[in-house]
Structure formats: structure tokens, C-alpha cells
Amino acid sequence: MAMEPTRDGFGEGIIEVGKLYKNVVVLSADLSSSTRANWFKEKYPERFFCFGVAEQDMICAAAGFALSGKIPFACTFGVFASGRAWDQVRISVSSMDLNINVIGTHGGVSVGEDGLTHQALEEISLMRCLPNIAVIVPVDVIEAKKATIAAVKYPHPTYIRLGRNPVPIITKEKDKFKIGKANLLKKGKDVTIIACGSMVCESLRACEFLKSKGIYAEVINLHTIEPIDKKTILNSVKKTNAVVTVEEHTIKGGMGGAVAELLGENYPILMKRIGMKNFGESGSPVELLKKYGLTYANIADAALDLVKRK
Numbered sequence: 001m002a003m004e005p006t007r008d009g010f011g012e013g014i015i016e017v018g019k020l021y022k023n024v025v026v027l028s029a030d031l032s033s034s035t036r037a038n039w040f041k042e043k044y045p046e047r048f049f050c051f052g053v054a055e056q057d058m059i060c061a062a063a064g065f066a067l068s069g070k071i072p073f074a075c076t077f078g079v080f081a082s083g084r085a086w087d088q089v090r091i092s093v094s095s096m097d098l099n100i101n102v103i104g105t106h107g108g109v110s111v112g113e114d115g116l117t118h119q120a121l122e123e124i125s126l127m128r129c130l131p132n133i134a135v136i137v138p139v140d141v142i143e144a145k146k147a148t149i150a151a152v153k154y155p156h157p158t159y160i161r162l163g164r165n166p167v168p169i170i171t172k173e174k175d176k177f178k179i180g181k182a183n184l185l186k187k188g189k190d191v192t193i194i195a196c197g198s199m200v201c202e203s204l205r206a207c208e209f210l211k212s213k214g215i216y217a218e219v220i221n222l223h224t225i226e227p228i229d230k231k232t233i234l235n236s237v238k239k240t241n242a243v244v245t246v247e248e249h250t251i252k253g254g255m256g257g258a259v260a261e262l263l264g265e266n267y268p269i270l271m272k273r274i275g276m277k278n279f280g281e282s283g284s285p286v287e288l289l290k291k292y293g294l295t296y297a298n299i300a301d302a303a304l305d306l307v308k309r310k
Contacts, residue, residue: 003166006061006197007105008292009144010037010162014073016145017152020043024152025065028084029055029076034164036073055085062100063092071099071152078104078120078161087128093157101151101158102127107137107290108248109200110165115282118215120161125253127159128226134158134179135225137196137255140169143223146177160199163248170202173219182229183235188218191303192236192243196222196255199246199274205296206303215307225255233259234267244271246299248289251275260283270309272302 025047025117032038032050043049051058055076062072081089081104093100107120128135136151136158138144144162151158158179163174175183185200186207194204197269200221207217218236222229237243243263244257256273263269276292287293 001168002238003129003168004141005164005166006138006141006144007036007162007164009138009141010103010148010160011039013148014040015043017149021068021071021142021152022073024073025049027051027058027062027072027074029053029058029080033229034077035075035103046228055080056088059085059088059102060092063096063098066098067101071101073101073103075103075105077118077301078123079106079261079282080119082123082126084250089127090130094132097132097156099155099157101160103160103162106164106191107161107163108163108198108295109114109276109280110163110248111287112165112285112288113282116279119280120275121250121280123159123161124225124247124249125257128258129253132156132187135161136179136223136226137161137225138223139197139200140167140171140180140220141154142171142173143177144170144287150177150179167198168206170201176256180224180227180229183221183223184218184232185221186217187220188216188240189213189305190217190240190242192218192220192240193246193299193303194220194222194233194243194259195246196225198248199294201293202296203246203299209296210303213304217303225258225273227275228258230262230266235264237263237267237269243300244274244302244306245257247275248294251277270304274298274302
């Protein structure tokens with residue numbers, strides 16, 4: 001199976017929207033190569049602006065560009081966009097409800113050897129609690145490109161979470177992508193597995209393993225955490241009455257938290273959240289995902305436990 005990092009999808013997408021929309025500008029915080037913002041710079045240098053290690057200034061400048069009729073993409077590591085510049089995102093992006101697109105790369109523990117300082121594990125929580133911002137976690141390079149293109153026409157701010165580590169390409173160019181609309185990948189009747197980003201592929205692997213045990217799981221790619229797709233989730237869980245959420249992110253306020261809030265108010269059922277419970281550390285992506293319980297085997301075990309408890 002072909003593998004590419006989702007950040008490459010952003011690099012491809014931003015070149016395409018740069019060609020189609022002359023008012024698109026790209027801002028970078030000294031990490032142009034790592035975020036793939038430099039791909040845009042090579043094509044449209046007059047619309048590229050590097051701010052150095054000054055994430056807060058970059059976000060404020062993005063607001064200025066948006067107020068001037070531009071469509072800015074502000075790029076840096078997710079841990080910096082959501083941490084160092086959170087106040088600026090809150091005031092200059094969220095409260096003003098402008099078409100500003102914040103690109104946060106190097107999400108999750110699979111960043112690997114860079115360790116906890118560069119592993120963004122809290123940004124879904126931090127971004128989704130702010131009004132107006134769509135929080136998007138593409139599953140692969142194709143979906144990342146589609147998300148980038150869709151963000152240009154989305155009339156509100158977006159935060160797009162991307163990864164450094166290559167992940168399997170599981171979607172196709174013809175597959176539909178819409179901000180706020182989840183994709184049902186597998187139909188089942190016994191348990192619902194809801195995942196985002198790199199964990200979608202692991203969930204599909206878990207689905208195949210469960211099938212060998214006579215358990216049929218429904219798998220949902222929840223690429224948009226906010227606004228959440230209530231209809232798709234509720235239709236699924238009302239059928240299965242059990243749900244496992246999986247994310248390469250803290251379980252405190254992340255995607256699983258968003259699903260739990262939705263179900264708590266509308267349809268309380270048995271639920272298990274899989275994700276990070278602490279900071280990460282330095283190590284290879286494979287080692288770290290295994291150590292922190294983010295593999296298909298962990299997902300399958302959680303699903304089996306819920307089915308038994310039903």
C-alpha cells in the first residue's frame with residue numbers, strides 16, 4: 001500500500017489553490033520546508049511571507065491579510081499554532097470569524113524522535129473549544145489536499161491538522177469530501193469505530209480482525225471534528241449501541257470527547273475512548289504507537305470488550 005505524509009497533501013493543495021485564487025497568500029513561521037509551505041513559495045514567491053520564529057505575529061498578520069481581502073494560510077507545527085499563538089487564534093481568528101486557515105503539522109506521537117516538545121497532542125481540544133473554527137484531521141495525502149482546497153471556499157476559519165510520518169493512502173480521488181460531513185467506510189451492526197487521521201487505517205485493520213471473530217464493526221472517518229456530523233454518528237450508534245473512538249491525540253477534550261458530548265446529550269451508550277493519556281517521548285513512530293496503545297490490536301480489544309458488555 002502506498003504511503004505519504006498528509007503534509008504533502010497540503011503542499012499539493014496549496015499550489016493548486018494558489019493557481020486558482022490570486023488572493024491566496026501563505027504565511028510561515030520559520031518551518032517552511034517541514035510544513036511544505038515552501039512548495040507554494042517556489043511557485044508564487046510574491047505571495048509568500050516568512051515571519052521567523054514569531055507565531056503570534058504570523059497569526060495577527062493573517063488577520064490583517066484576511067481583512068484586506070486575502071485568503072491566508074498560516075503554517076507552523078501544530079504544537080506552536082495551538083500553544084504559543086492560542087491567544088492570537090482566539091482573538092484575531094476565532095472572534096473575528098474570518099476566512100483564515102491555520103495549518104498545524106507534526107500532529108500526534110508519530111512525529112517520533114523529536115519527542116514531546118514537538119508532538120502536538122492537545123491542539124484538537126484547544127481549537128475545537130473556540131467558536132467558528134472548523135477542526136479538520138485528514139486521513140491521508142489525498143484527503144489533505146481536498147481539505148486544503150475546501151478551506152478556501154469555507155466562509156469561516158479552519159484548523160487543519162497534518163502529520164509528518166507517512167501513512168497509508170486509503171481514499172481515492174473520486175471520494176467525496178465535505179467539511180462537516182463524516183465518511184462511512186465500513187458498514188456493521190455490532191460496534192461503531194470512529195477515528196480520525198492516522199487511526200482510521202488502524203481502525204480498518206481492526207475491523208477486518210473483528211470480522212474473523214464474527215463481529216461486524218462499522219467504521220467512520222470523522223475527518224471534521226468541529227462542526228461534528230451528528231446525523232452520521234447517531235445513525236450508526238443507534239444501530240450498534242456501542243462505540244470506540246480512536247485518535248492520535250489526548251483523550252481529554254479531543255475527538256473522543258466531542259463524540260462523548262454528542263452522545264451524552266442525545267443517545268448515551270457504552271463507549272471506549274482510545275488515545276493518549278500523557279505526554280509522548282522520543283522514539284520511532286512504530287514503537288511509540290505500540291507503547292501508547294494506538295494499534296489495531298488495541299482497537300479490536302476495546303471493541304470486543306464492549307460487545308461482551310452489551
